[in-house]
Every structure is written in structure tokens, then in C-alpha cells.
Amino acid sequence: MRWGTEEIMGDVETKQRCLDFVQSLRPNANAATYSAQGACYAEFNATYINSGLYNCSWCPTYQSCLLHIDEKPLPSPPPETSSDEPSTDLLILGAAGIFILMLAAGVAARVVWKRREELMQHEANLPEILPKAPEWEEPTVVGWITGKAQQREQERxxxxxxFQEKEEQRLREAEQWKEEELQRxxxxxxxxxxxxxxxxADDQRQRDEARQQQVxxxxxxxxDRWEEYKQFRRKQVQNAEMQVEQLRGRETDSRKTIRERLGNERGLQDMVRVxxxxxxxxxxxxxxAQFHREAAQxxxxxxxxxxxxxxxxxHEQMARQPGTLNIPDFPER
Known part of the structure; x- marks a missing residue:
């Protein structure tokens, strides 16, 4: 069962039980005199225990407390997760987690310091809050109450x-964990x-190999194109040589025919005309034939x-852009 400040201070029955307990410490005291002190004890328990910074054992009314307020444990650091090859999302989440942890550590340190100042101020005001014992009260009762209060104060x-040592240890562990996370x-x-x-490097090597293969x-x-062109020109030369041989043969036949016709005197005129x-x-x-030879040349x-x-x-294209070529078509046969 956990009590809040508003619930404790607003519950009339609970407040009355606190006042009855405080009055039981000094039976001869007036209940109205200790009403403020009883409310202070109730608010002390509700405020500091619910915040998780203090526990009930520090309250002077802890042994016979009627509120039964549970203690709230401090939050523990998140479990560590390790991965051999974290992805980009894990890196982003890790960085965000470190930032949030640093921010939470700063806020926690500020809250701890503020609570410490409030507690010190509250301790400084305790002697003013505690009422003085009446003159008619016996010294033995006052000494017993004072001794119990001092004992409670020393224990507190x-x-x-x-608690401060534990907090410092936790802060050191948090710093060590943060350094390990940063190193990771x-x-x-x-x-x-x-x-x-x-x-x-692998991509560059593959690009160089592909460029070299293209070259x-x-x-x-x-x-291959040059070899085809040379074969084409050889065939043209061979055809031209065959034509020359045919012309030479025809010229030889013509000469033979002339000699035969010149030997025949009866048809000399016809032969001359022919x-x-x-x-x-x-x-x-x-x-x-001469024209064809010149044209072929x-x-x-x-x-x-x-x-x-x-x-x-x-060559100019290969020098400018090694990866592309534009080879013109050679004349067909």
C-alpha cells in the first residue's frame, strides 16, 4: 500500500492516528500542540519515500508507524547488449541511449542535490519545529525523549x-558503463x-578490370576490321591482275590475226579495214582498261x-573515352 502526500494529509483518520502516536511519546502533552509535528511526519514519509530517495527507517516514528508506506527502489541501469557487427540502426539507438542516459544522470544528480538541500534545511528547522517541554514535566521523560531523538538522528x-556511498557507487558504475559503451x-x-x-577498393579494382577488358x-x-579490309583489297588487286592478263591475251590474238590477214594479199583491203x-x-x-586501273588506284x-x-x-576516341568506341564501316566488296 503506497500513500501520496495529498492522500495522507487529506485522510482525517490517518492524520488522527499520527497525532495519537505523537501524543503517545509525551502522554502529558496537548494533542493540539503536536498537530503540526504529526502532519510534518506524515508529509516526510509521503514526500521522500515516494520519490525513491529515502526510506522509512529515517523517520523518527518508524518503529510504530501506522501508515505502512512501502519503499520505492531506485531504477536499475538497462542490461548490456553486445553484437559483433551492429547495424546502422543499432549505432543510432546506442548514441541516442547514451545521450538519454547522460541527460537522466544529470537530472538525477540535480534531483539528489536538491533533495539533499531540502533535507538539510529540514534538519536545520527540526529544533524550531519541536516544541519545548513544559516546565512542570519531569526531567527523566525529557532526557529519554531527547536520547531517543538523538539516537534516531544518528541512525538516520x-x-x-x-545511501550516499551506494549512490556514488552507482554513479561510478554508470560512468564506467558509459565509457565502455563509447569505446564499443x-x-x-x-x-x-x-x-x-x-x-x-574492391569496386575500384573491378572498374579498372572492366575498363581494361573493354580496351x-x-x-x-x-x-579484325583491318584484316578484313586487307583481304578485300587483295581480292581487288587479284581481279585487276586477271583483267590485265585477259587483255594481254586478247592483244596477242589480235596480233596473230593481223599477221594472218597480212599474209593474204587478196583480202588485204578488207583485212586493213577490219x-x-x-x-x-x-x-x-x-x-x-587504263581507266579502270586508274579508277582502282x-x-x-x-x-x-x-x-x-x-x-x-x-586513337583519339580511345585517348578521350577509354570505355567507348565508334568504328566506321568500311566499303563493301
């Missing part, structure tokens, strides 16, 4: 010292950076210039 101070986060960040560096393929393609016609035809064919020179120009453009 010892308990406060033990730093190690994780270092592993992540090393992994990114290794991945970047080799382009070179092989250029070599020979002139054949000679004109042969001359025309020779002119056409010009075509060869033009194709050679086109190949040289294409190779120059290809």
Missing part, C-alpha cells in the same frame, strides 16, 4: 551516509569505416586515306 545520518561504439565505427574502405576488346575488333576496226575497238578497250588511295582517318579518330 548513518543510513544517509550508506568507436570500435564499431572503426570496423564500419574499414569495411567501407575495403568495399571501395582489349576494342583493340581486337579494330584488328584491222582498223578491231584496232579501234582494241584501243578503246585498252583505254577503258584512286579507289585504293581513297580507301587507304579513309582507313588512316578512321584509325586516327579511333
Amino acid at each position: 545520518r548513518q543510513e544517509e551516509l550508506r 561504439i568507436q570500435e564499431t565505427e572503426q570496423r564500419v569505416q574499414e569495411g567501407w574502405a575495403q568495399r571501395e 582489349e576488346e576494342n583493340r581486337q575488333e579494330v584488328a 584491222e582498223e576496226e578491231e584496232w579501234e575497238a582494241h584501243r578503246s578497250e585498252k583505254i577503258m 584512286l579507289e585504293h588511295e581513297r580507301a587507304q586515306r579513309q582507313v588512316d582517318h578512321a584509325l586516327a579518330e579511333l
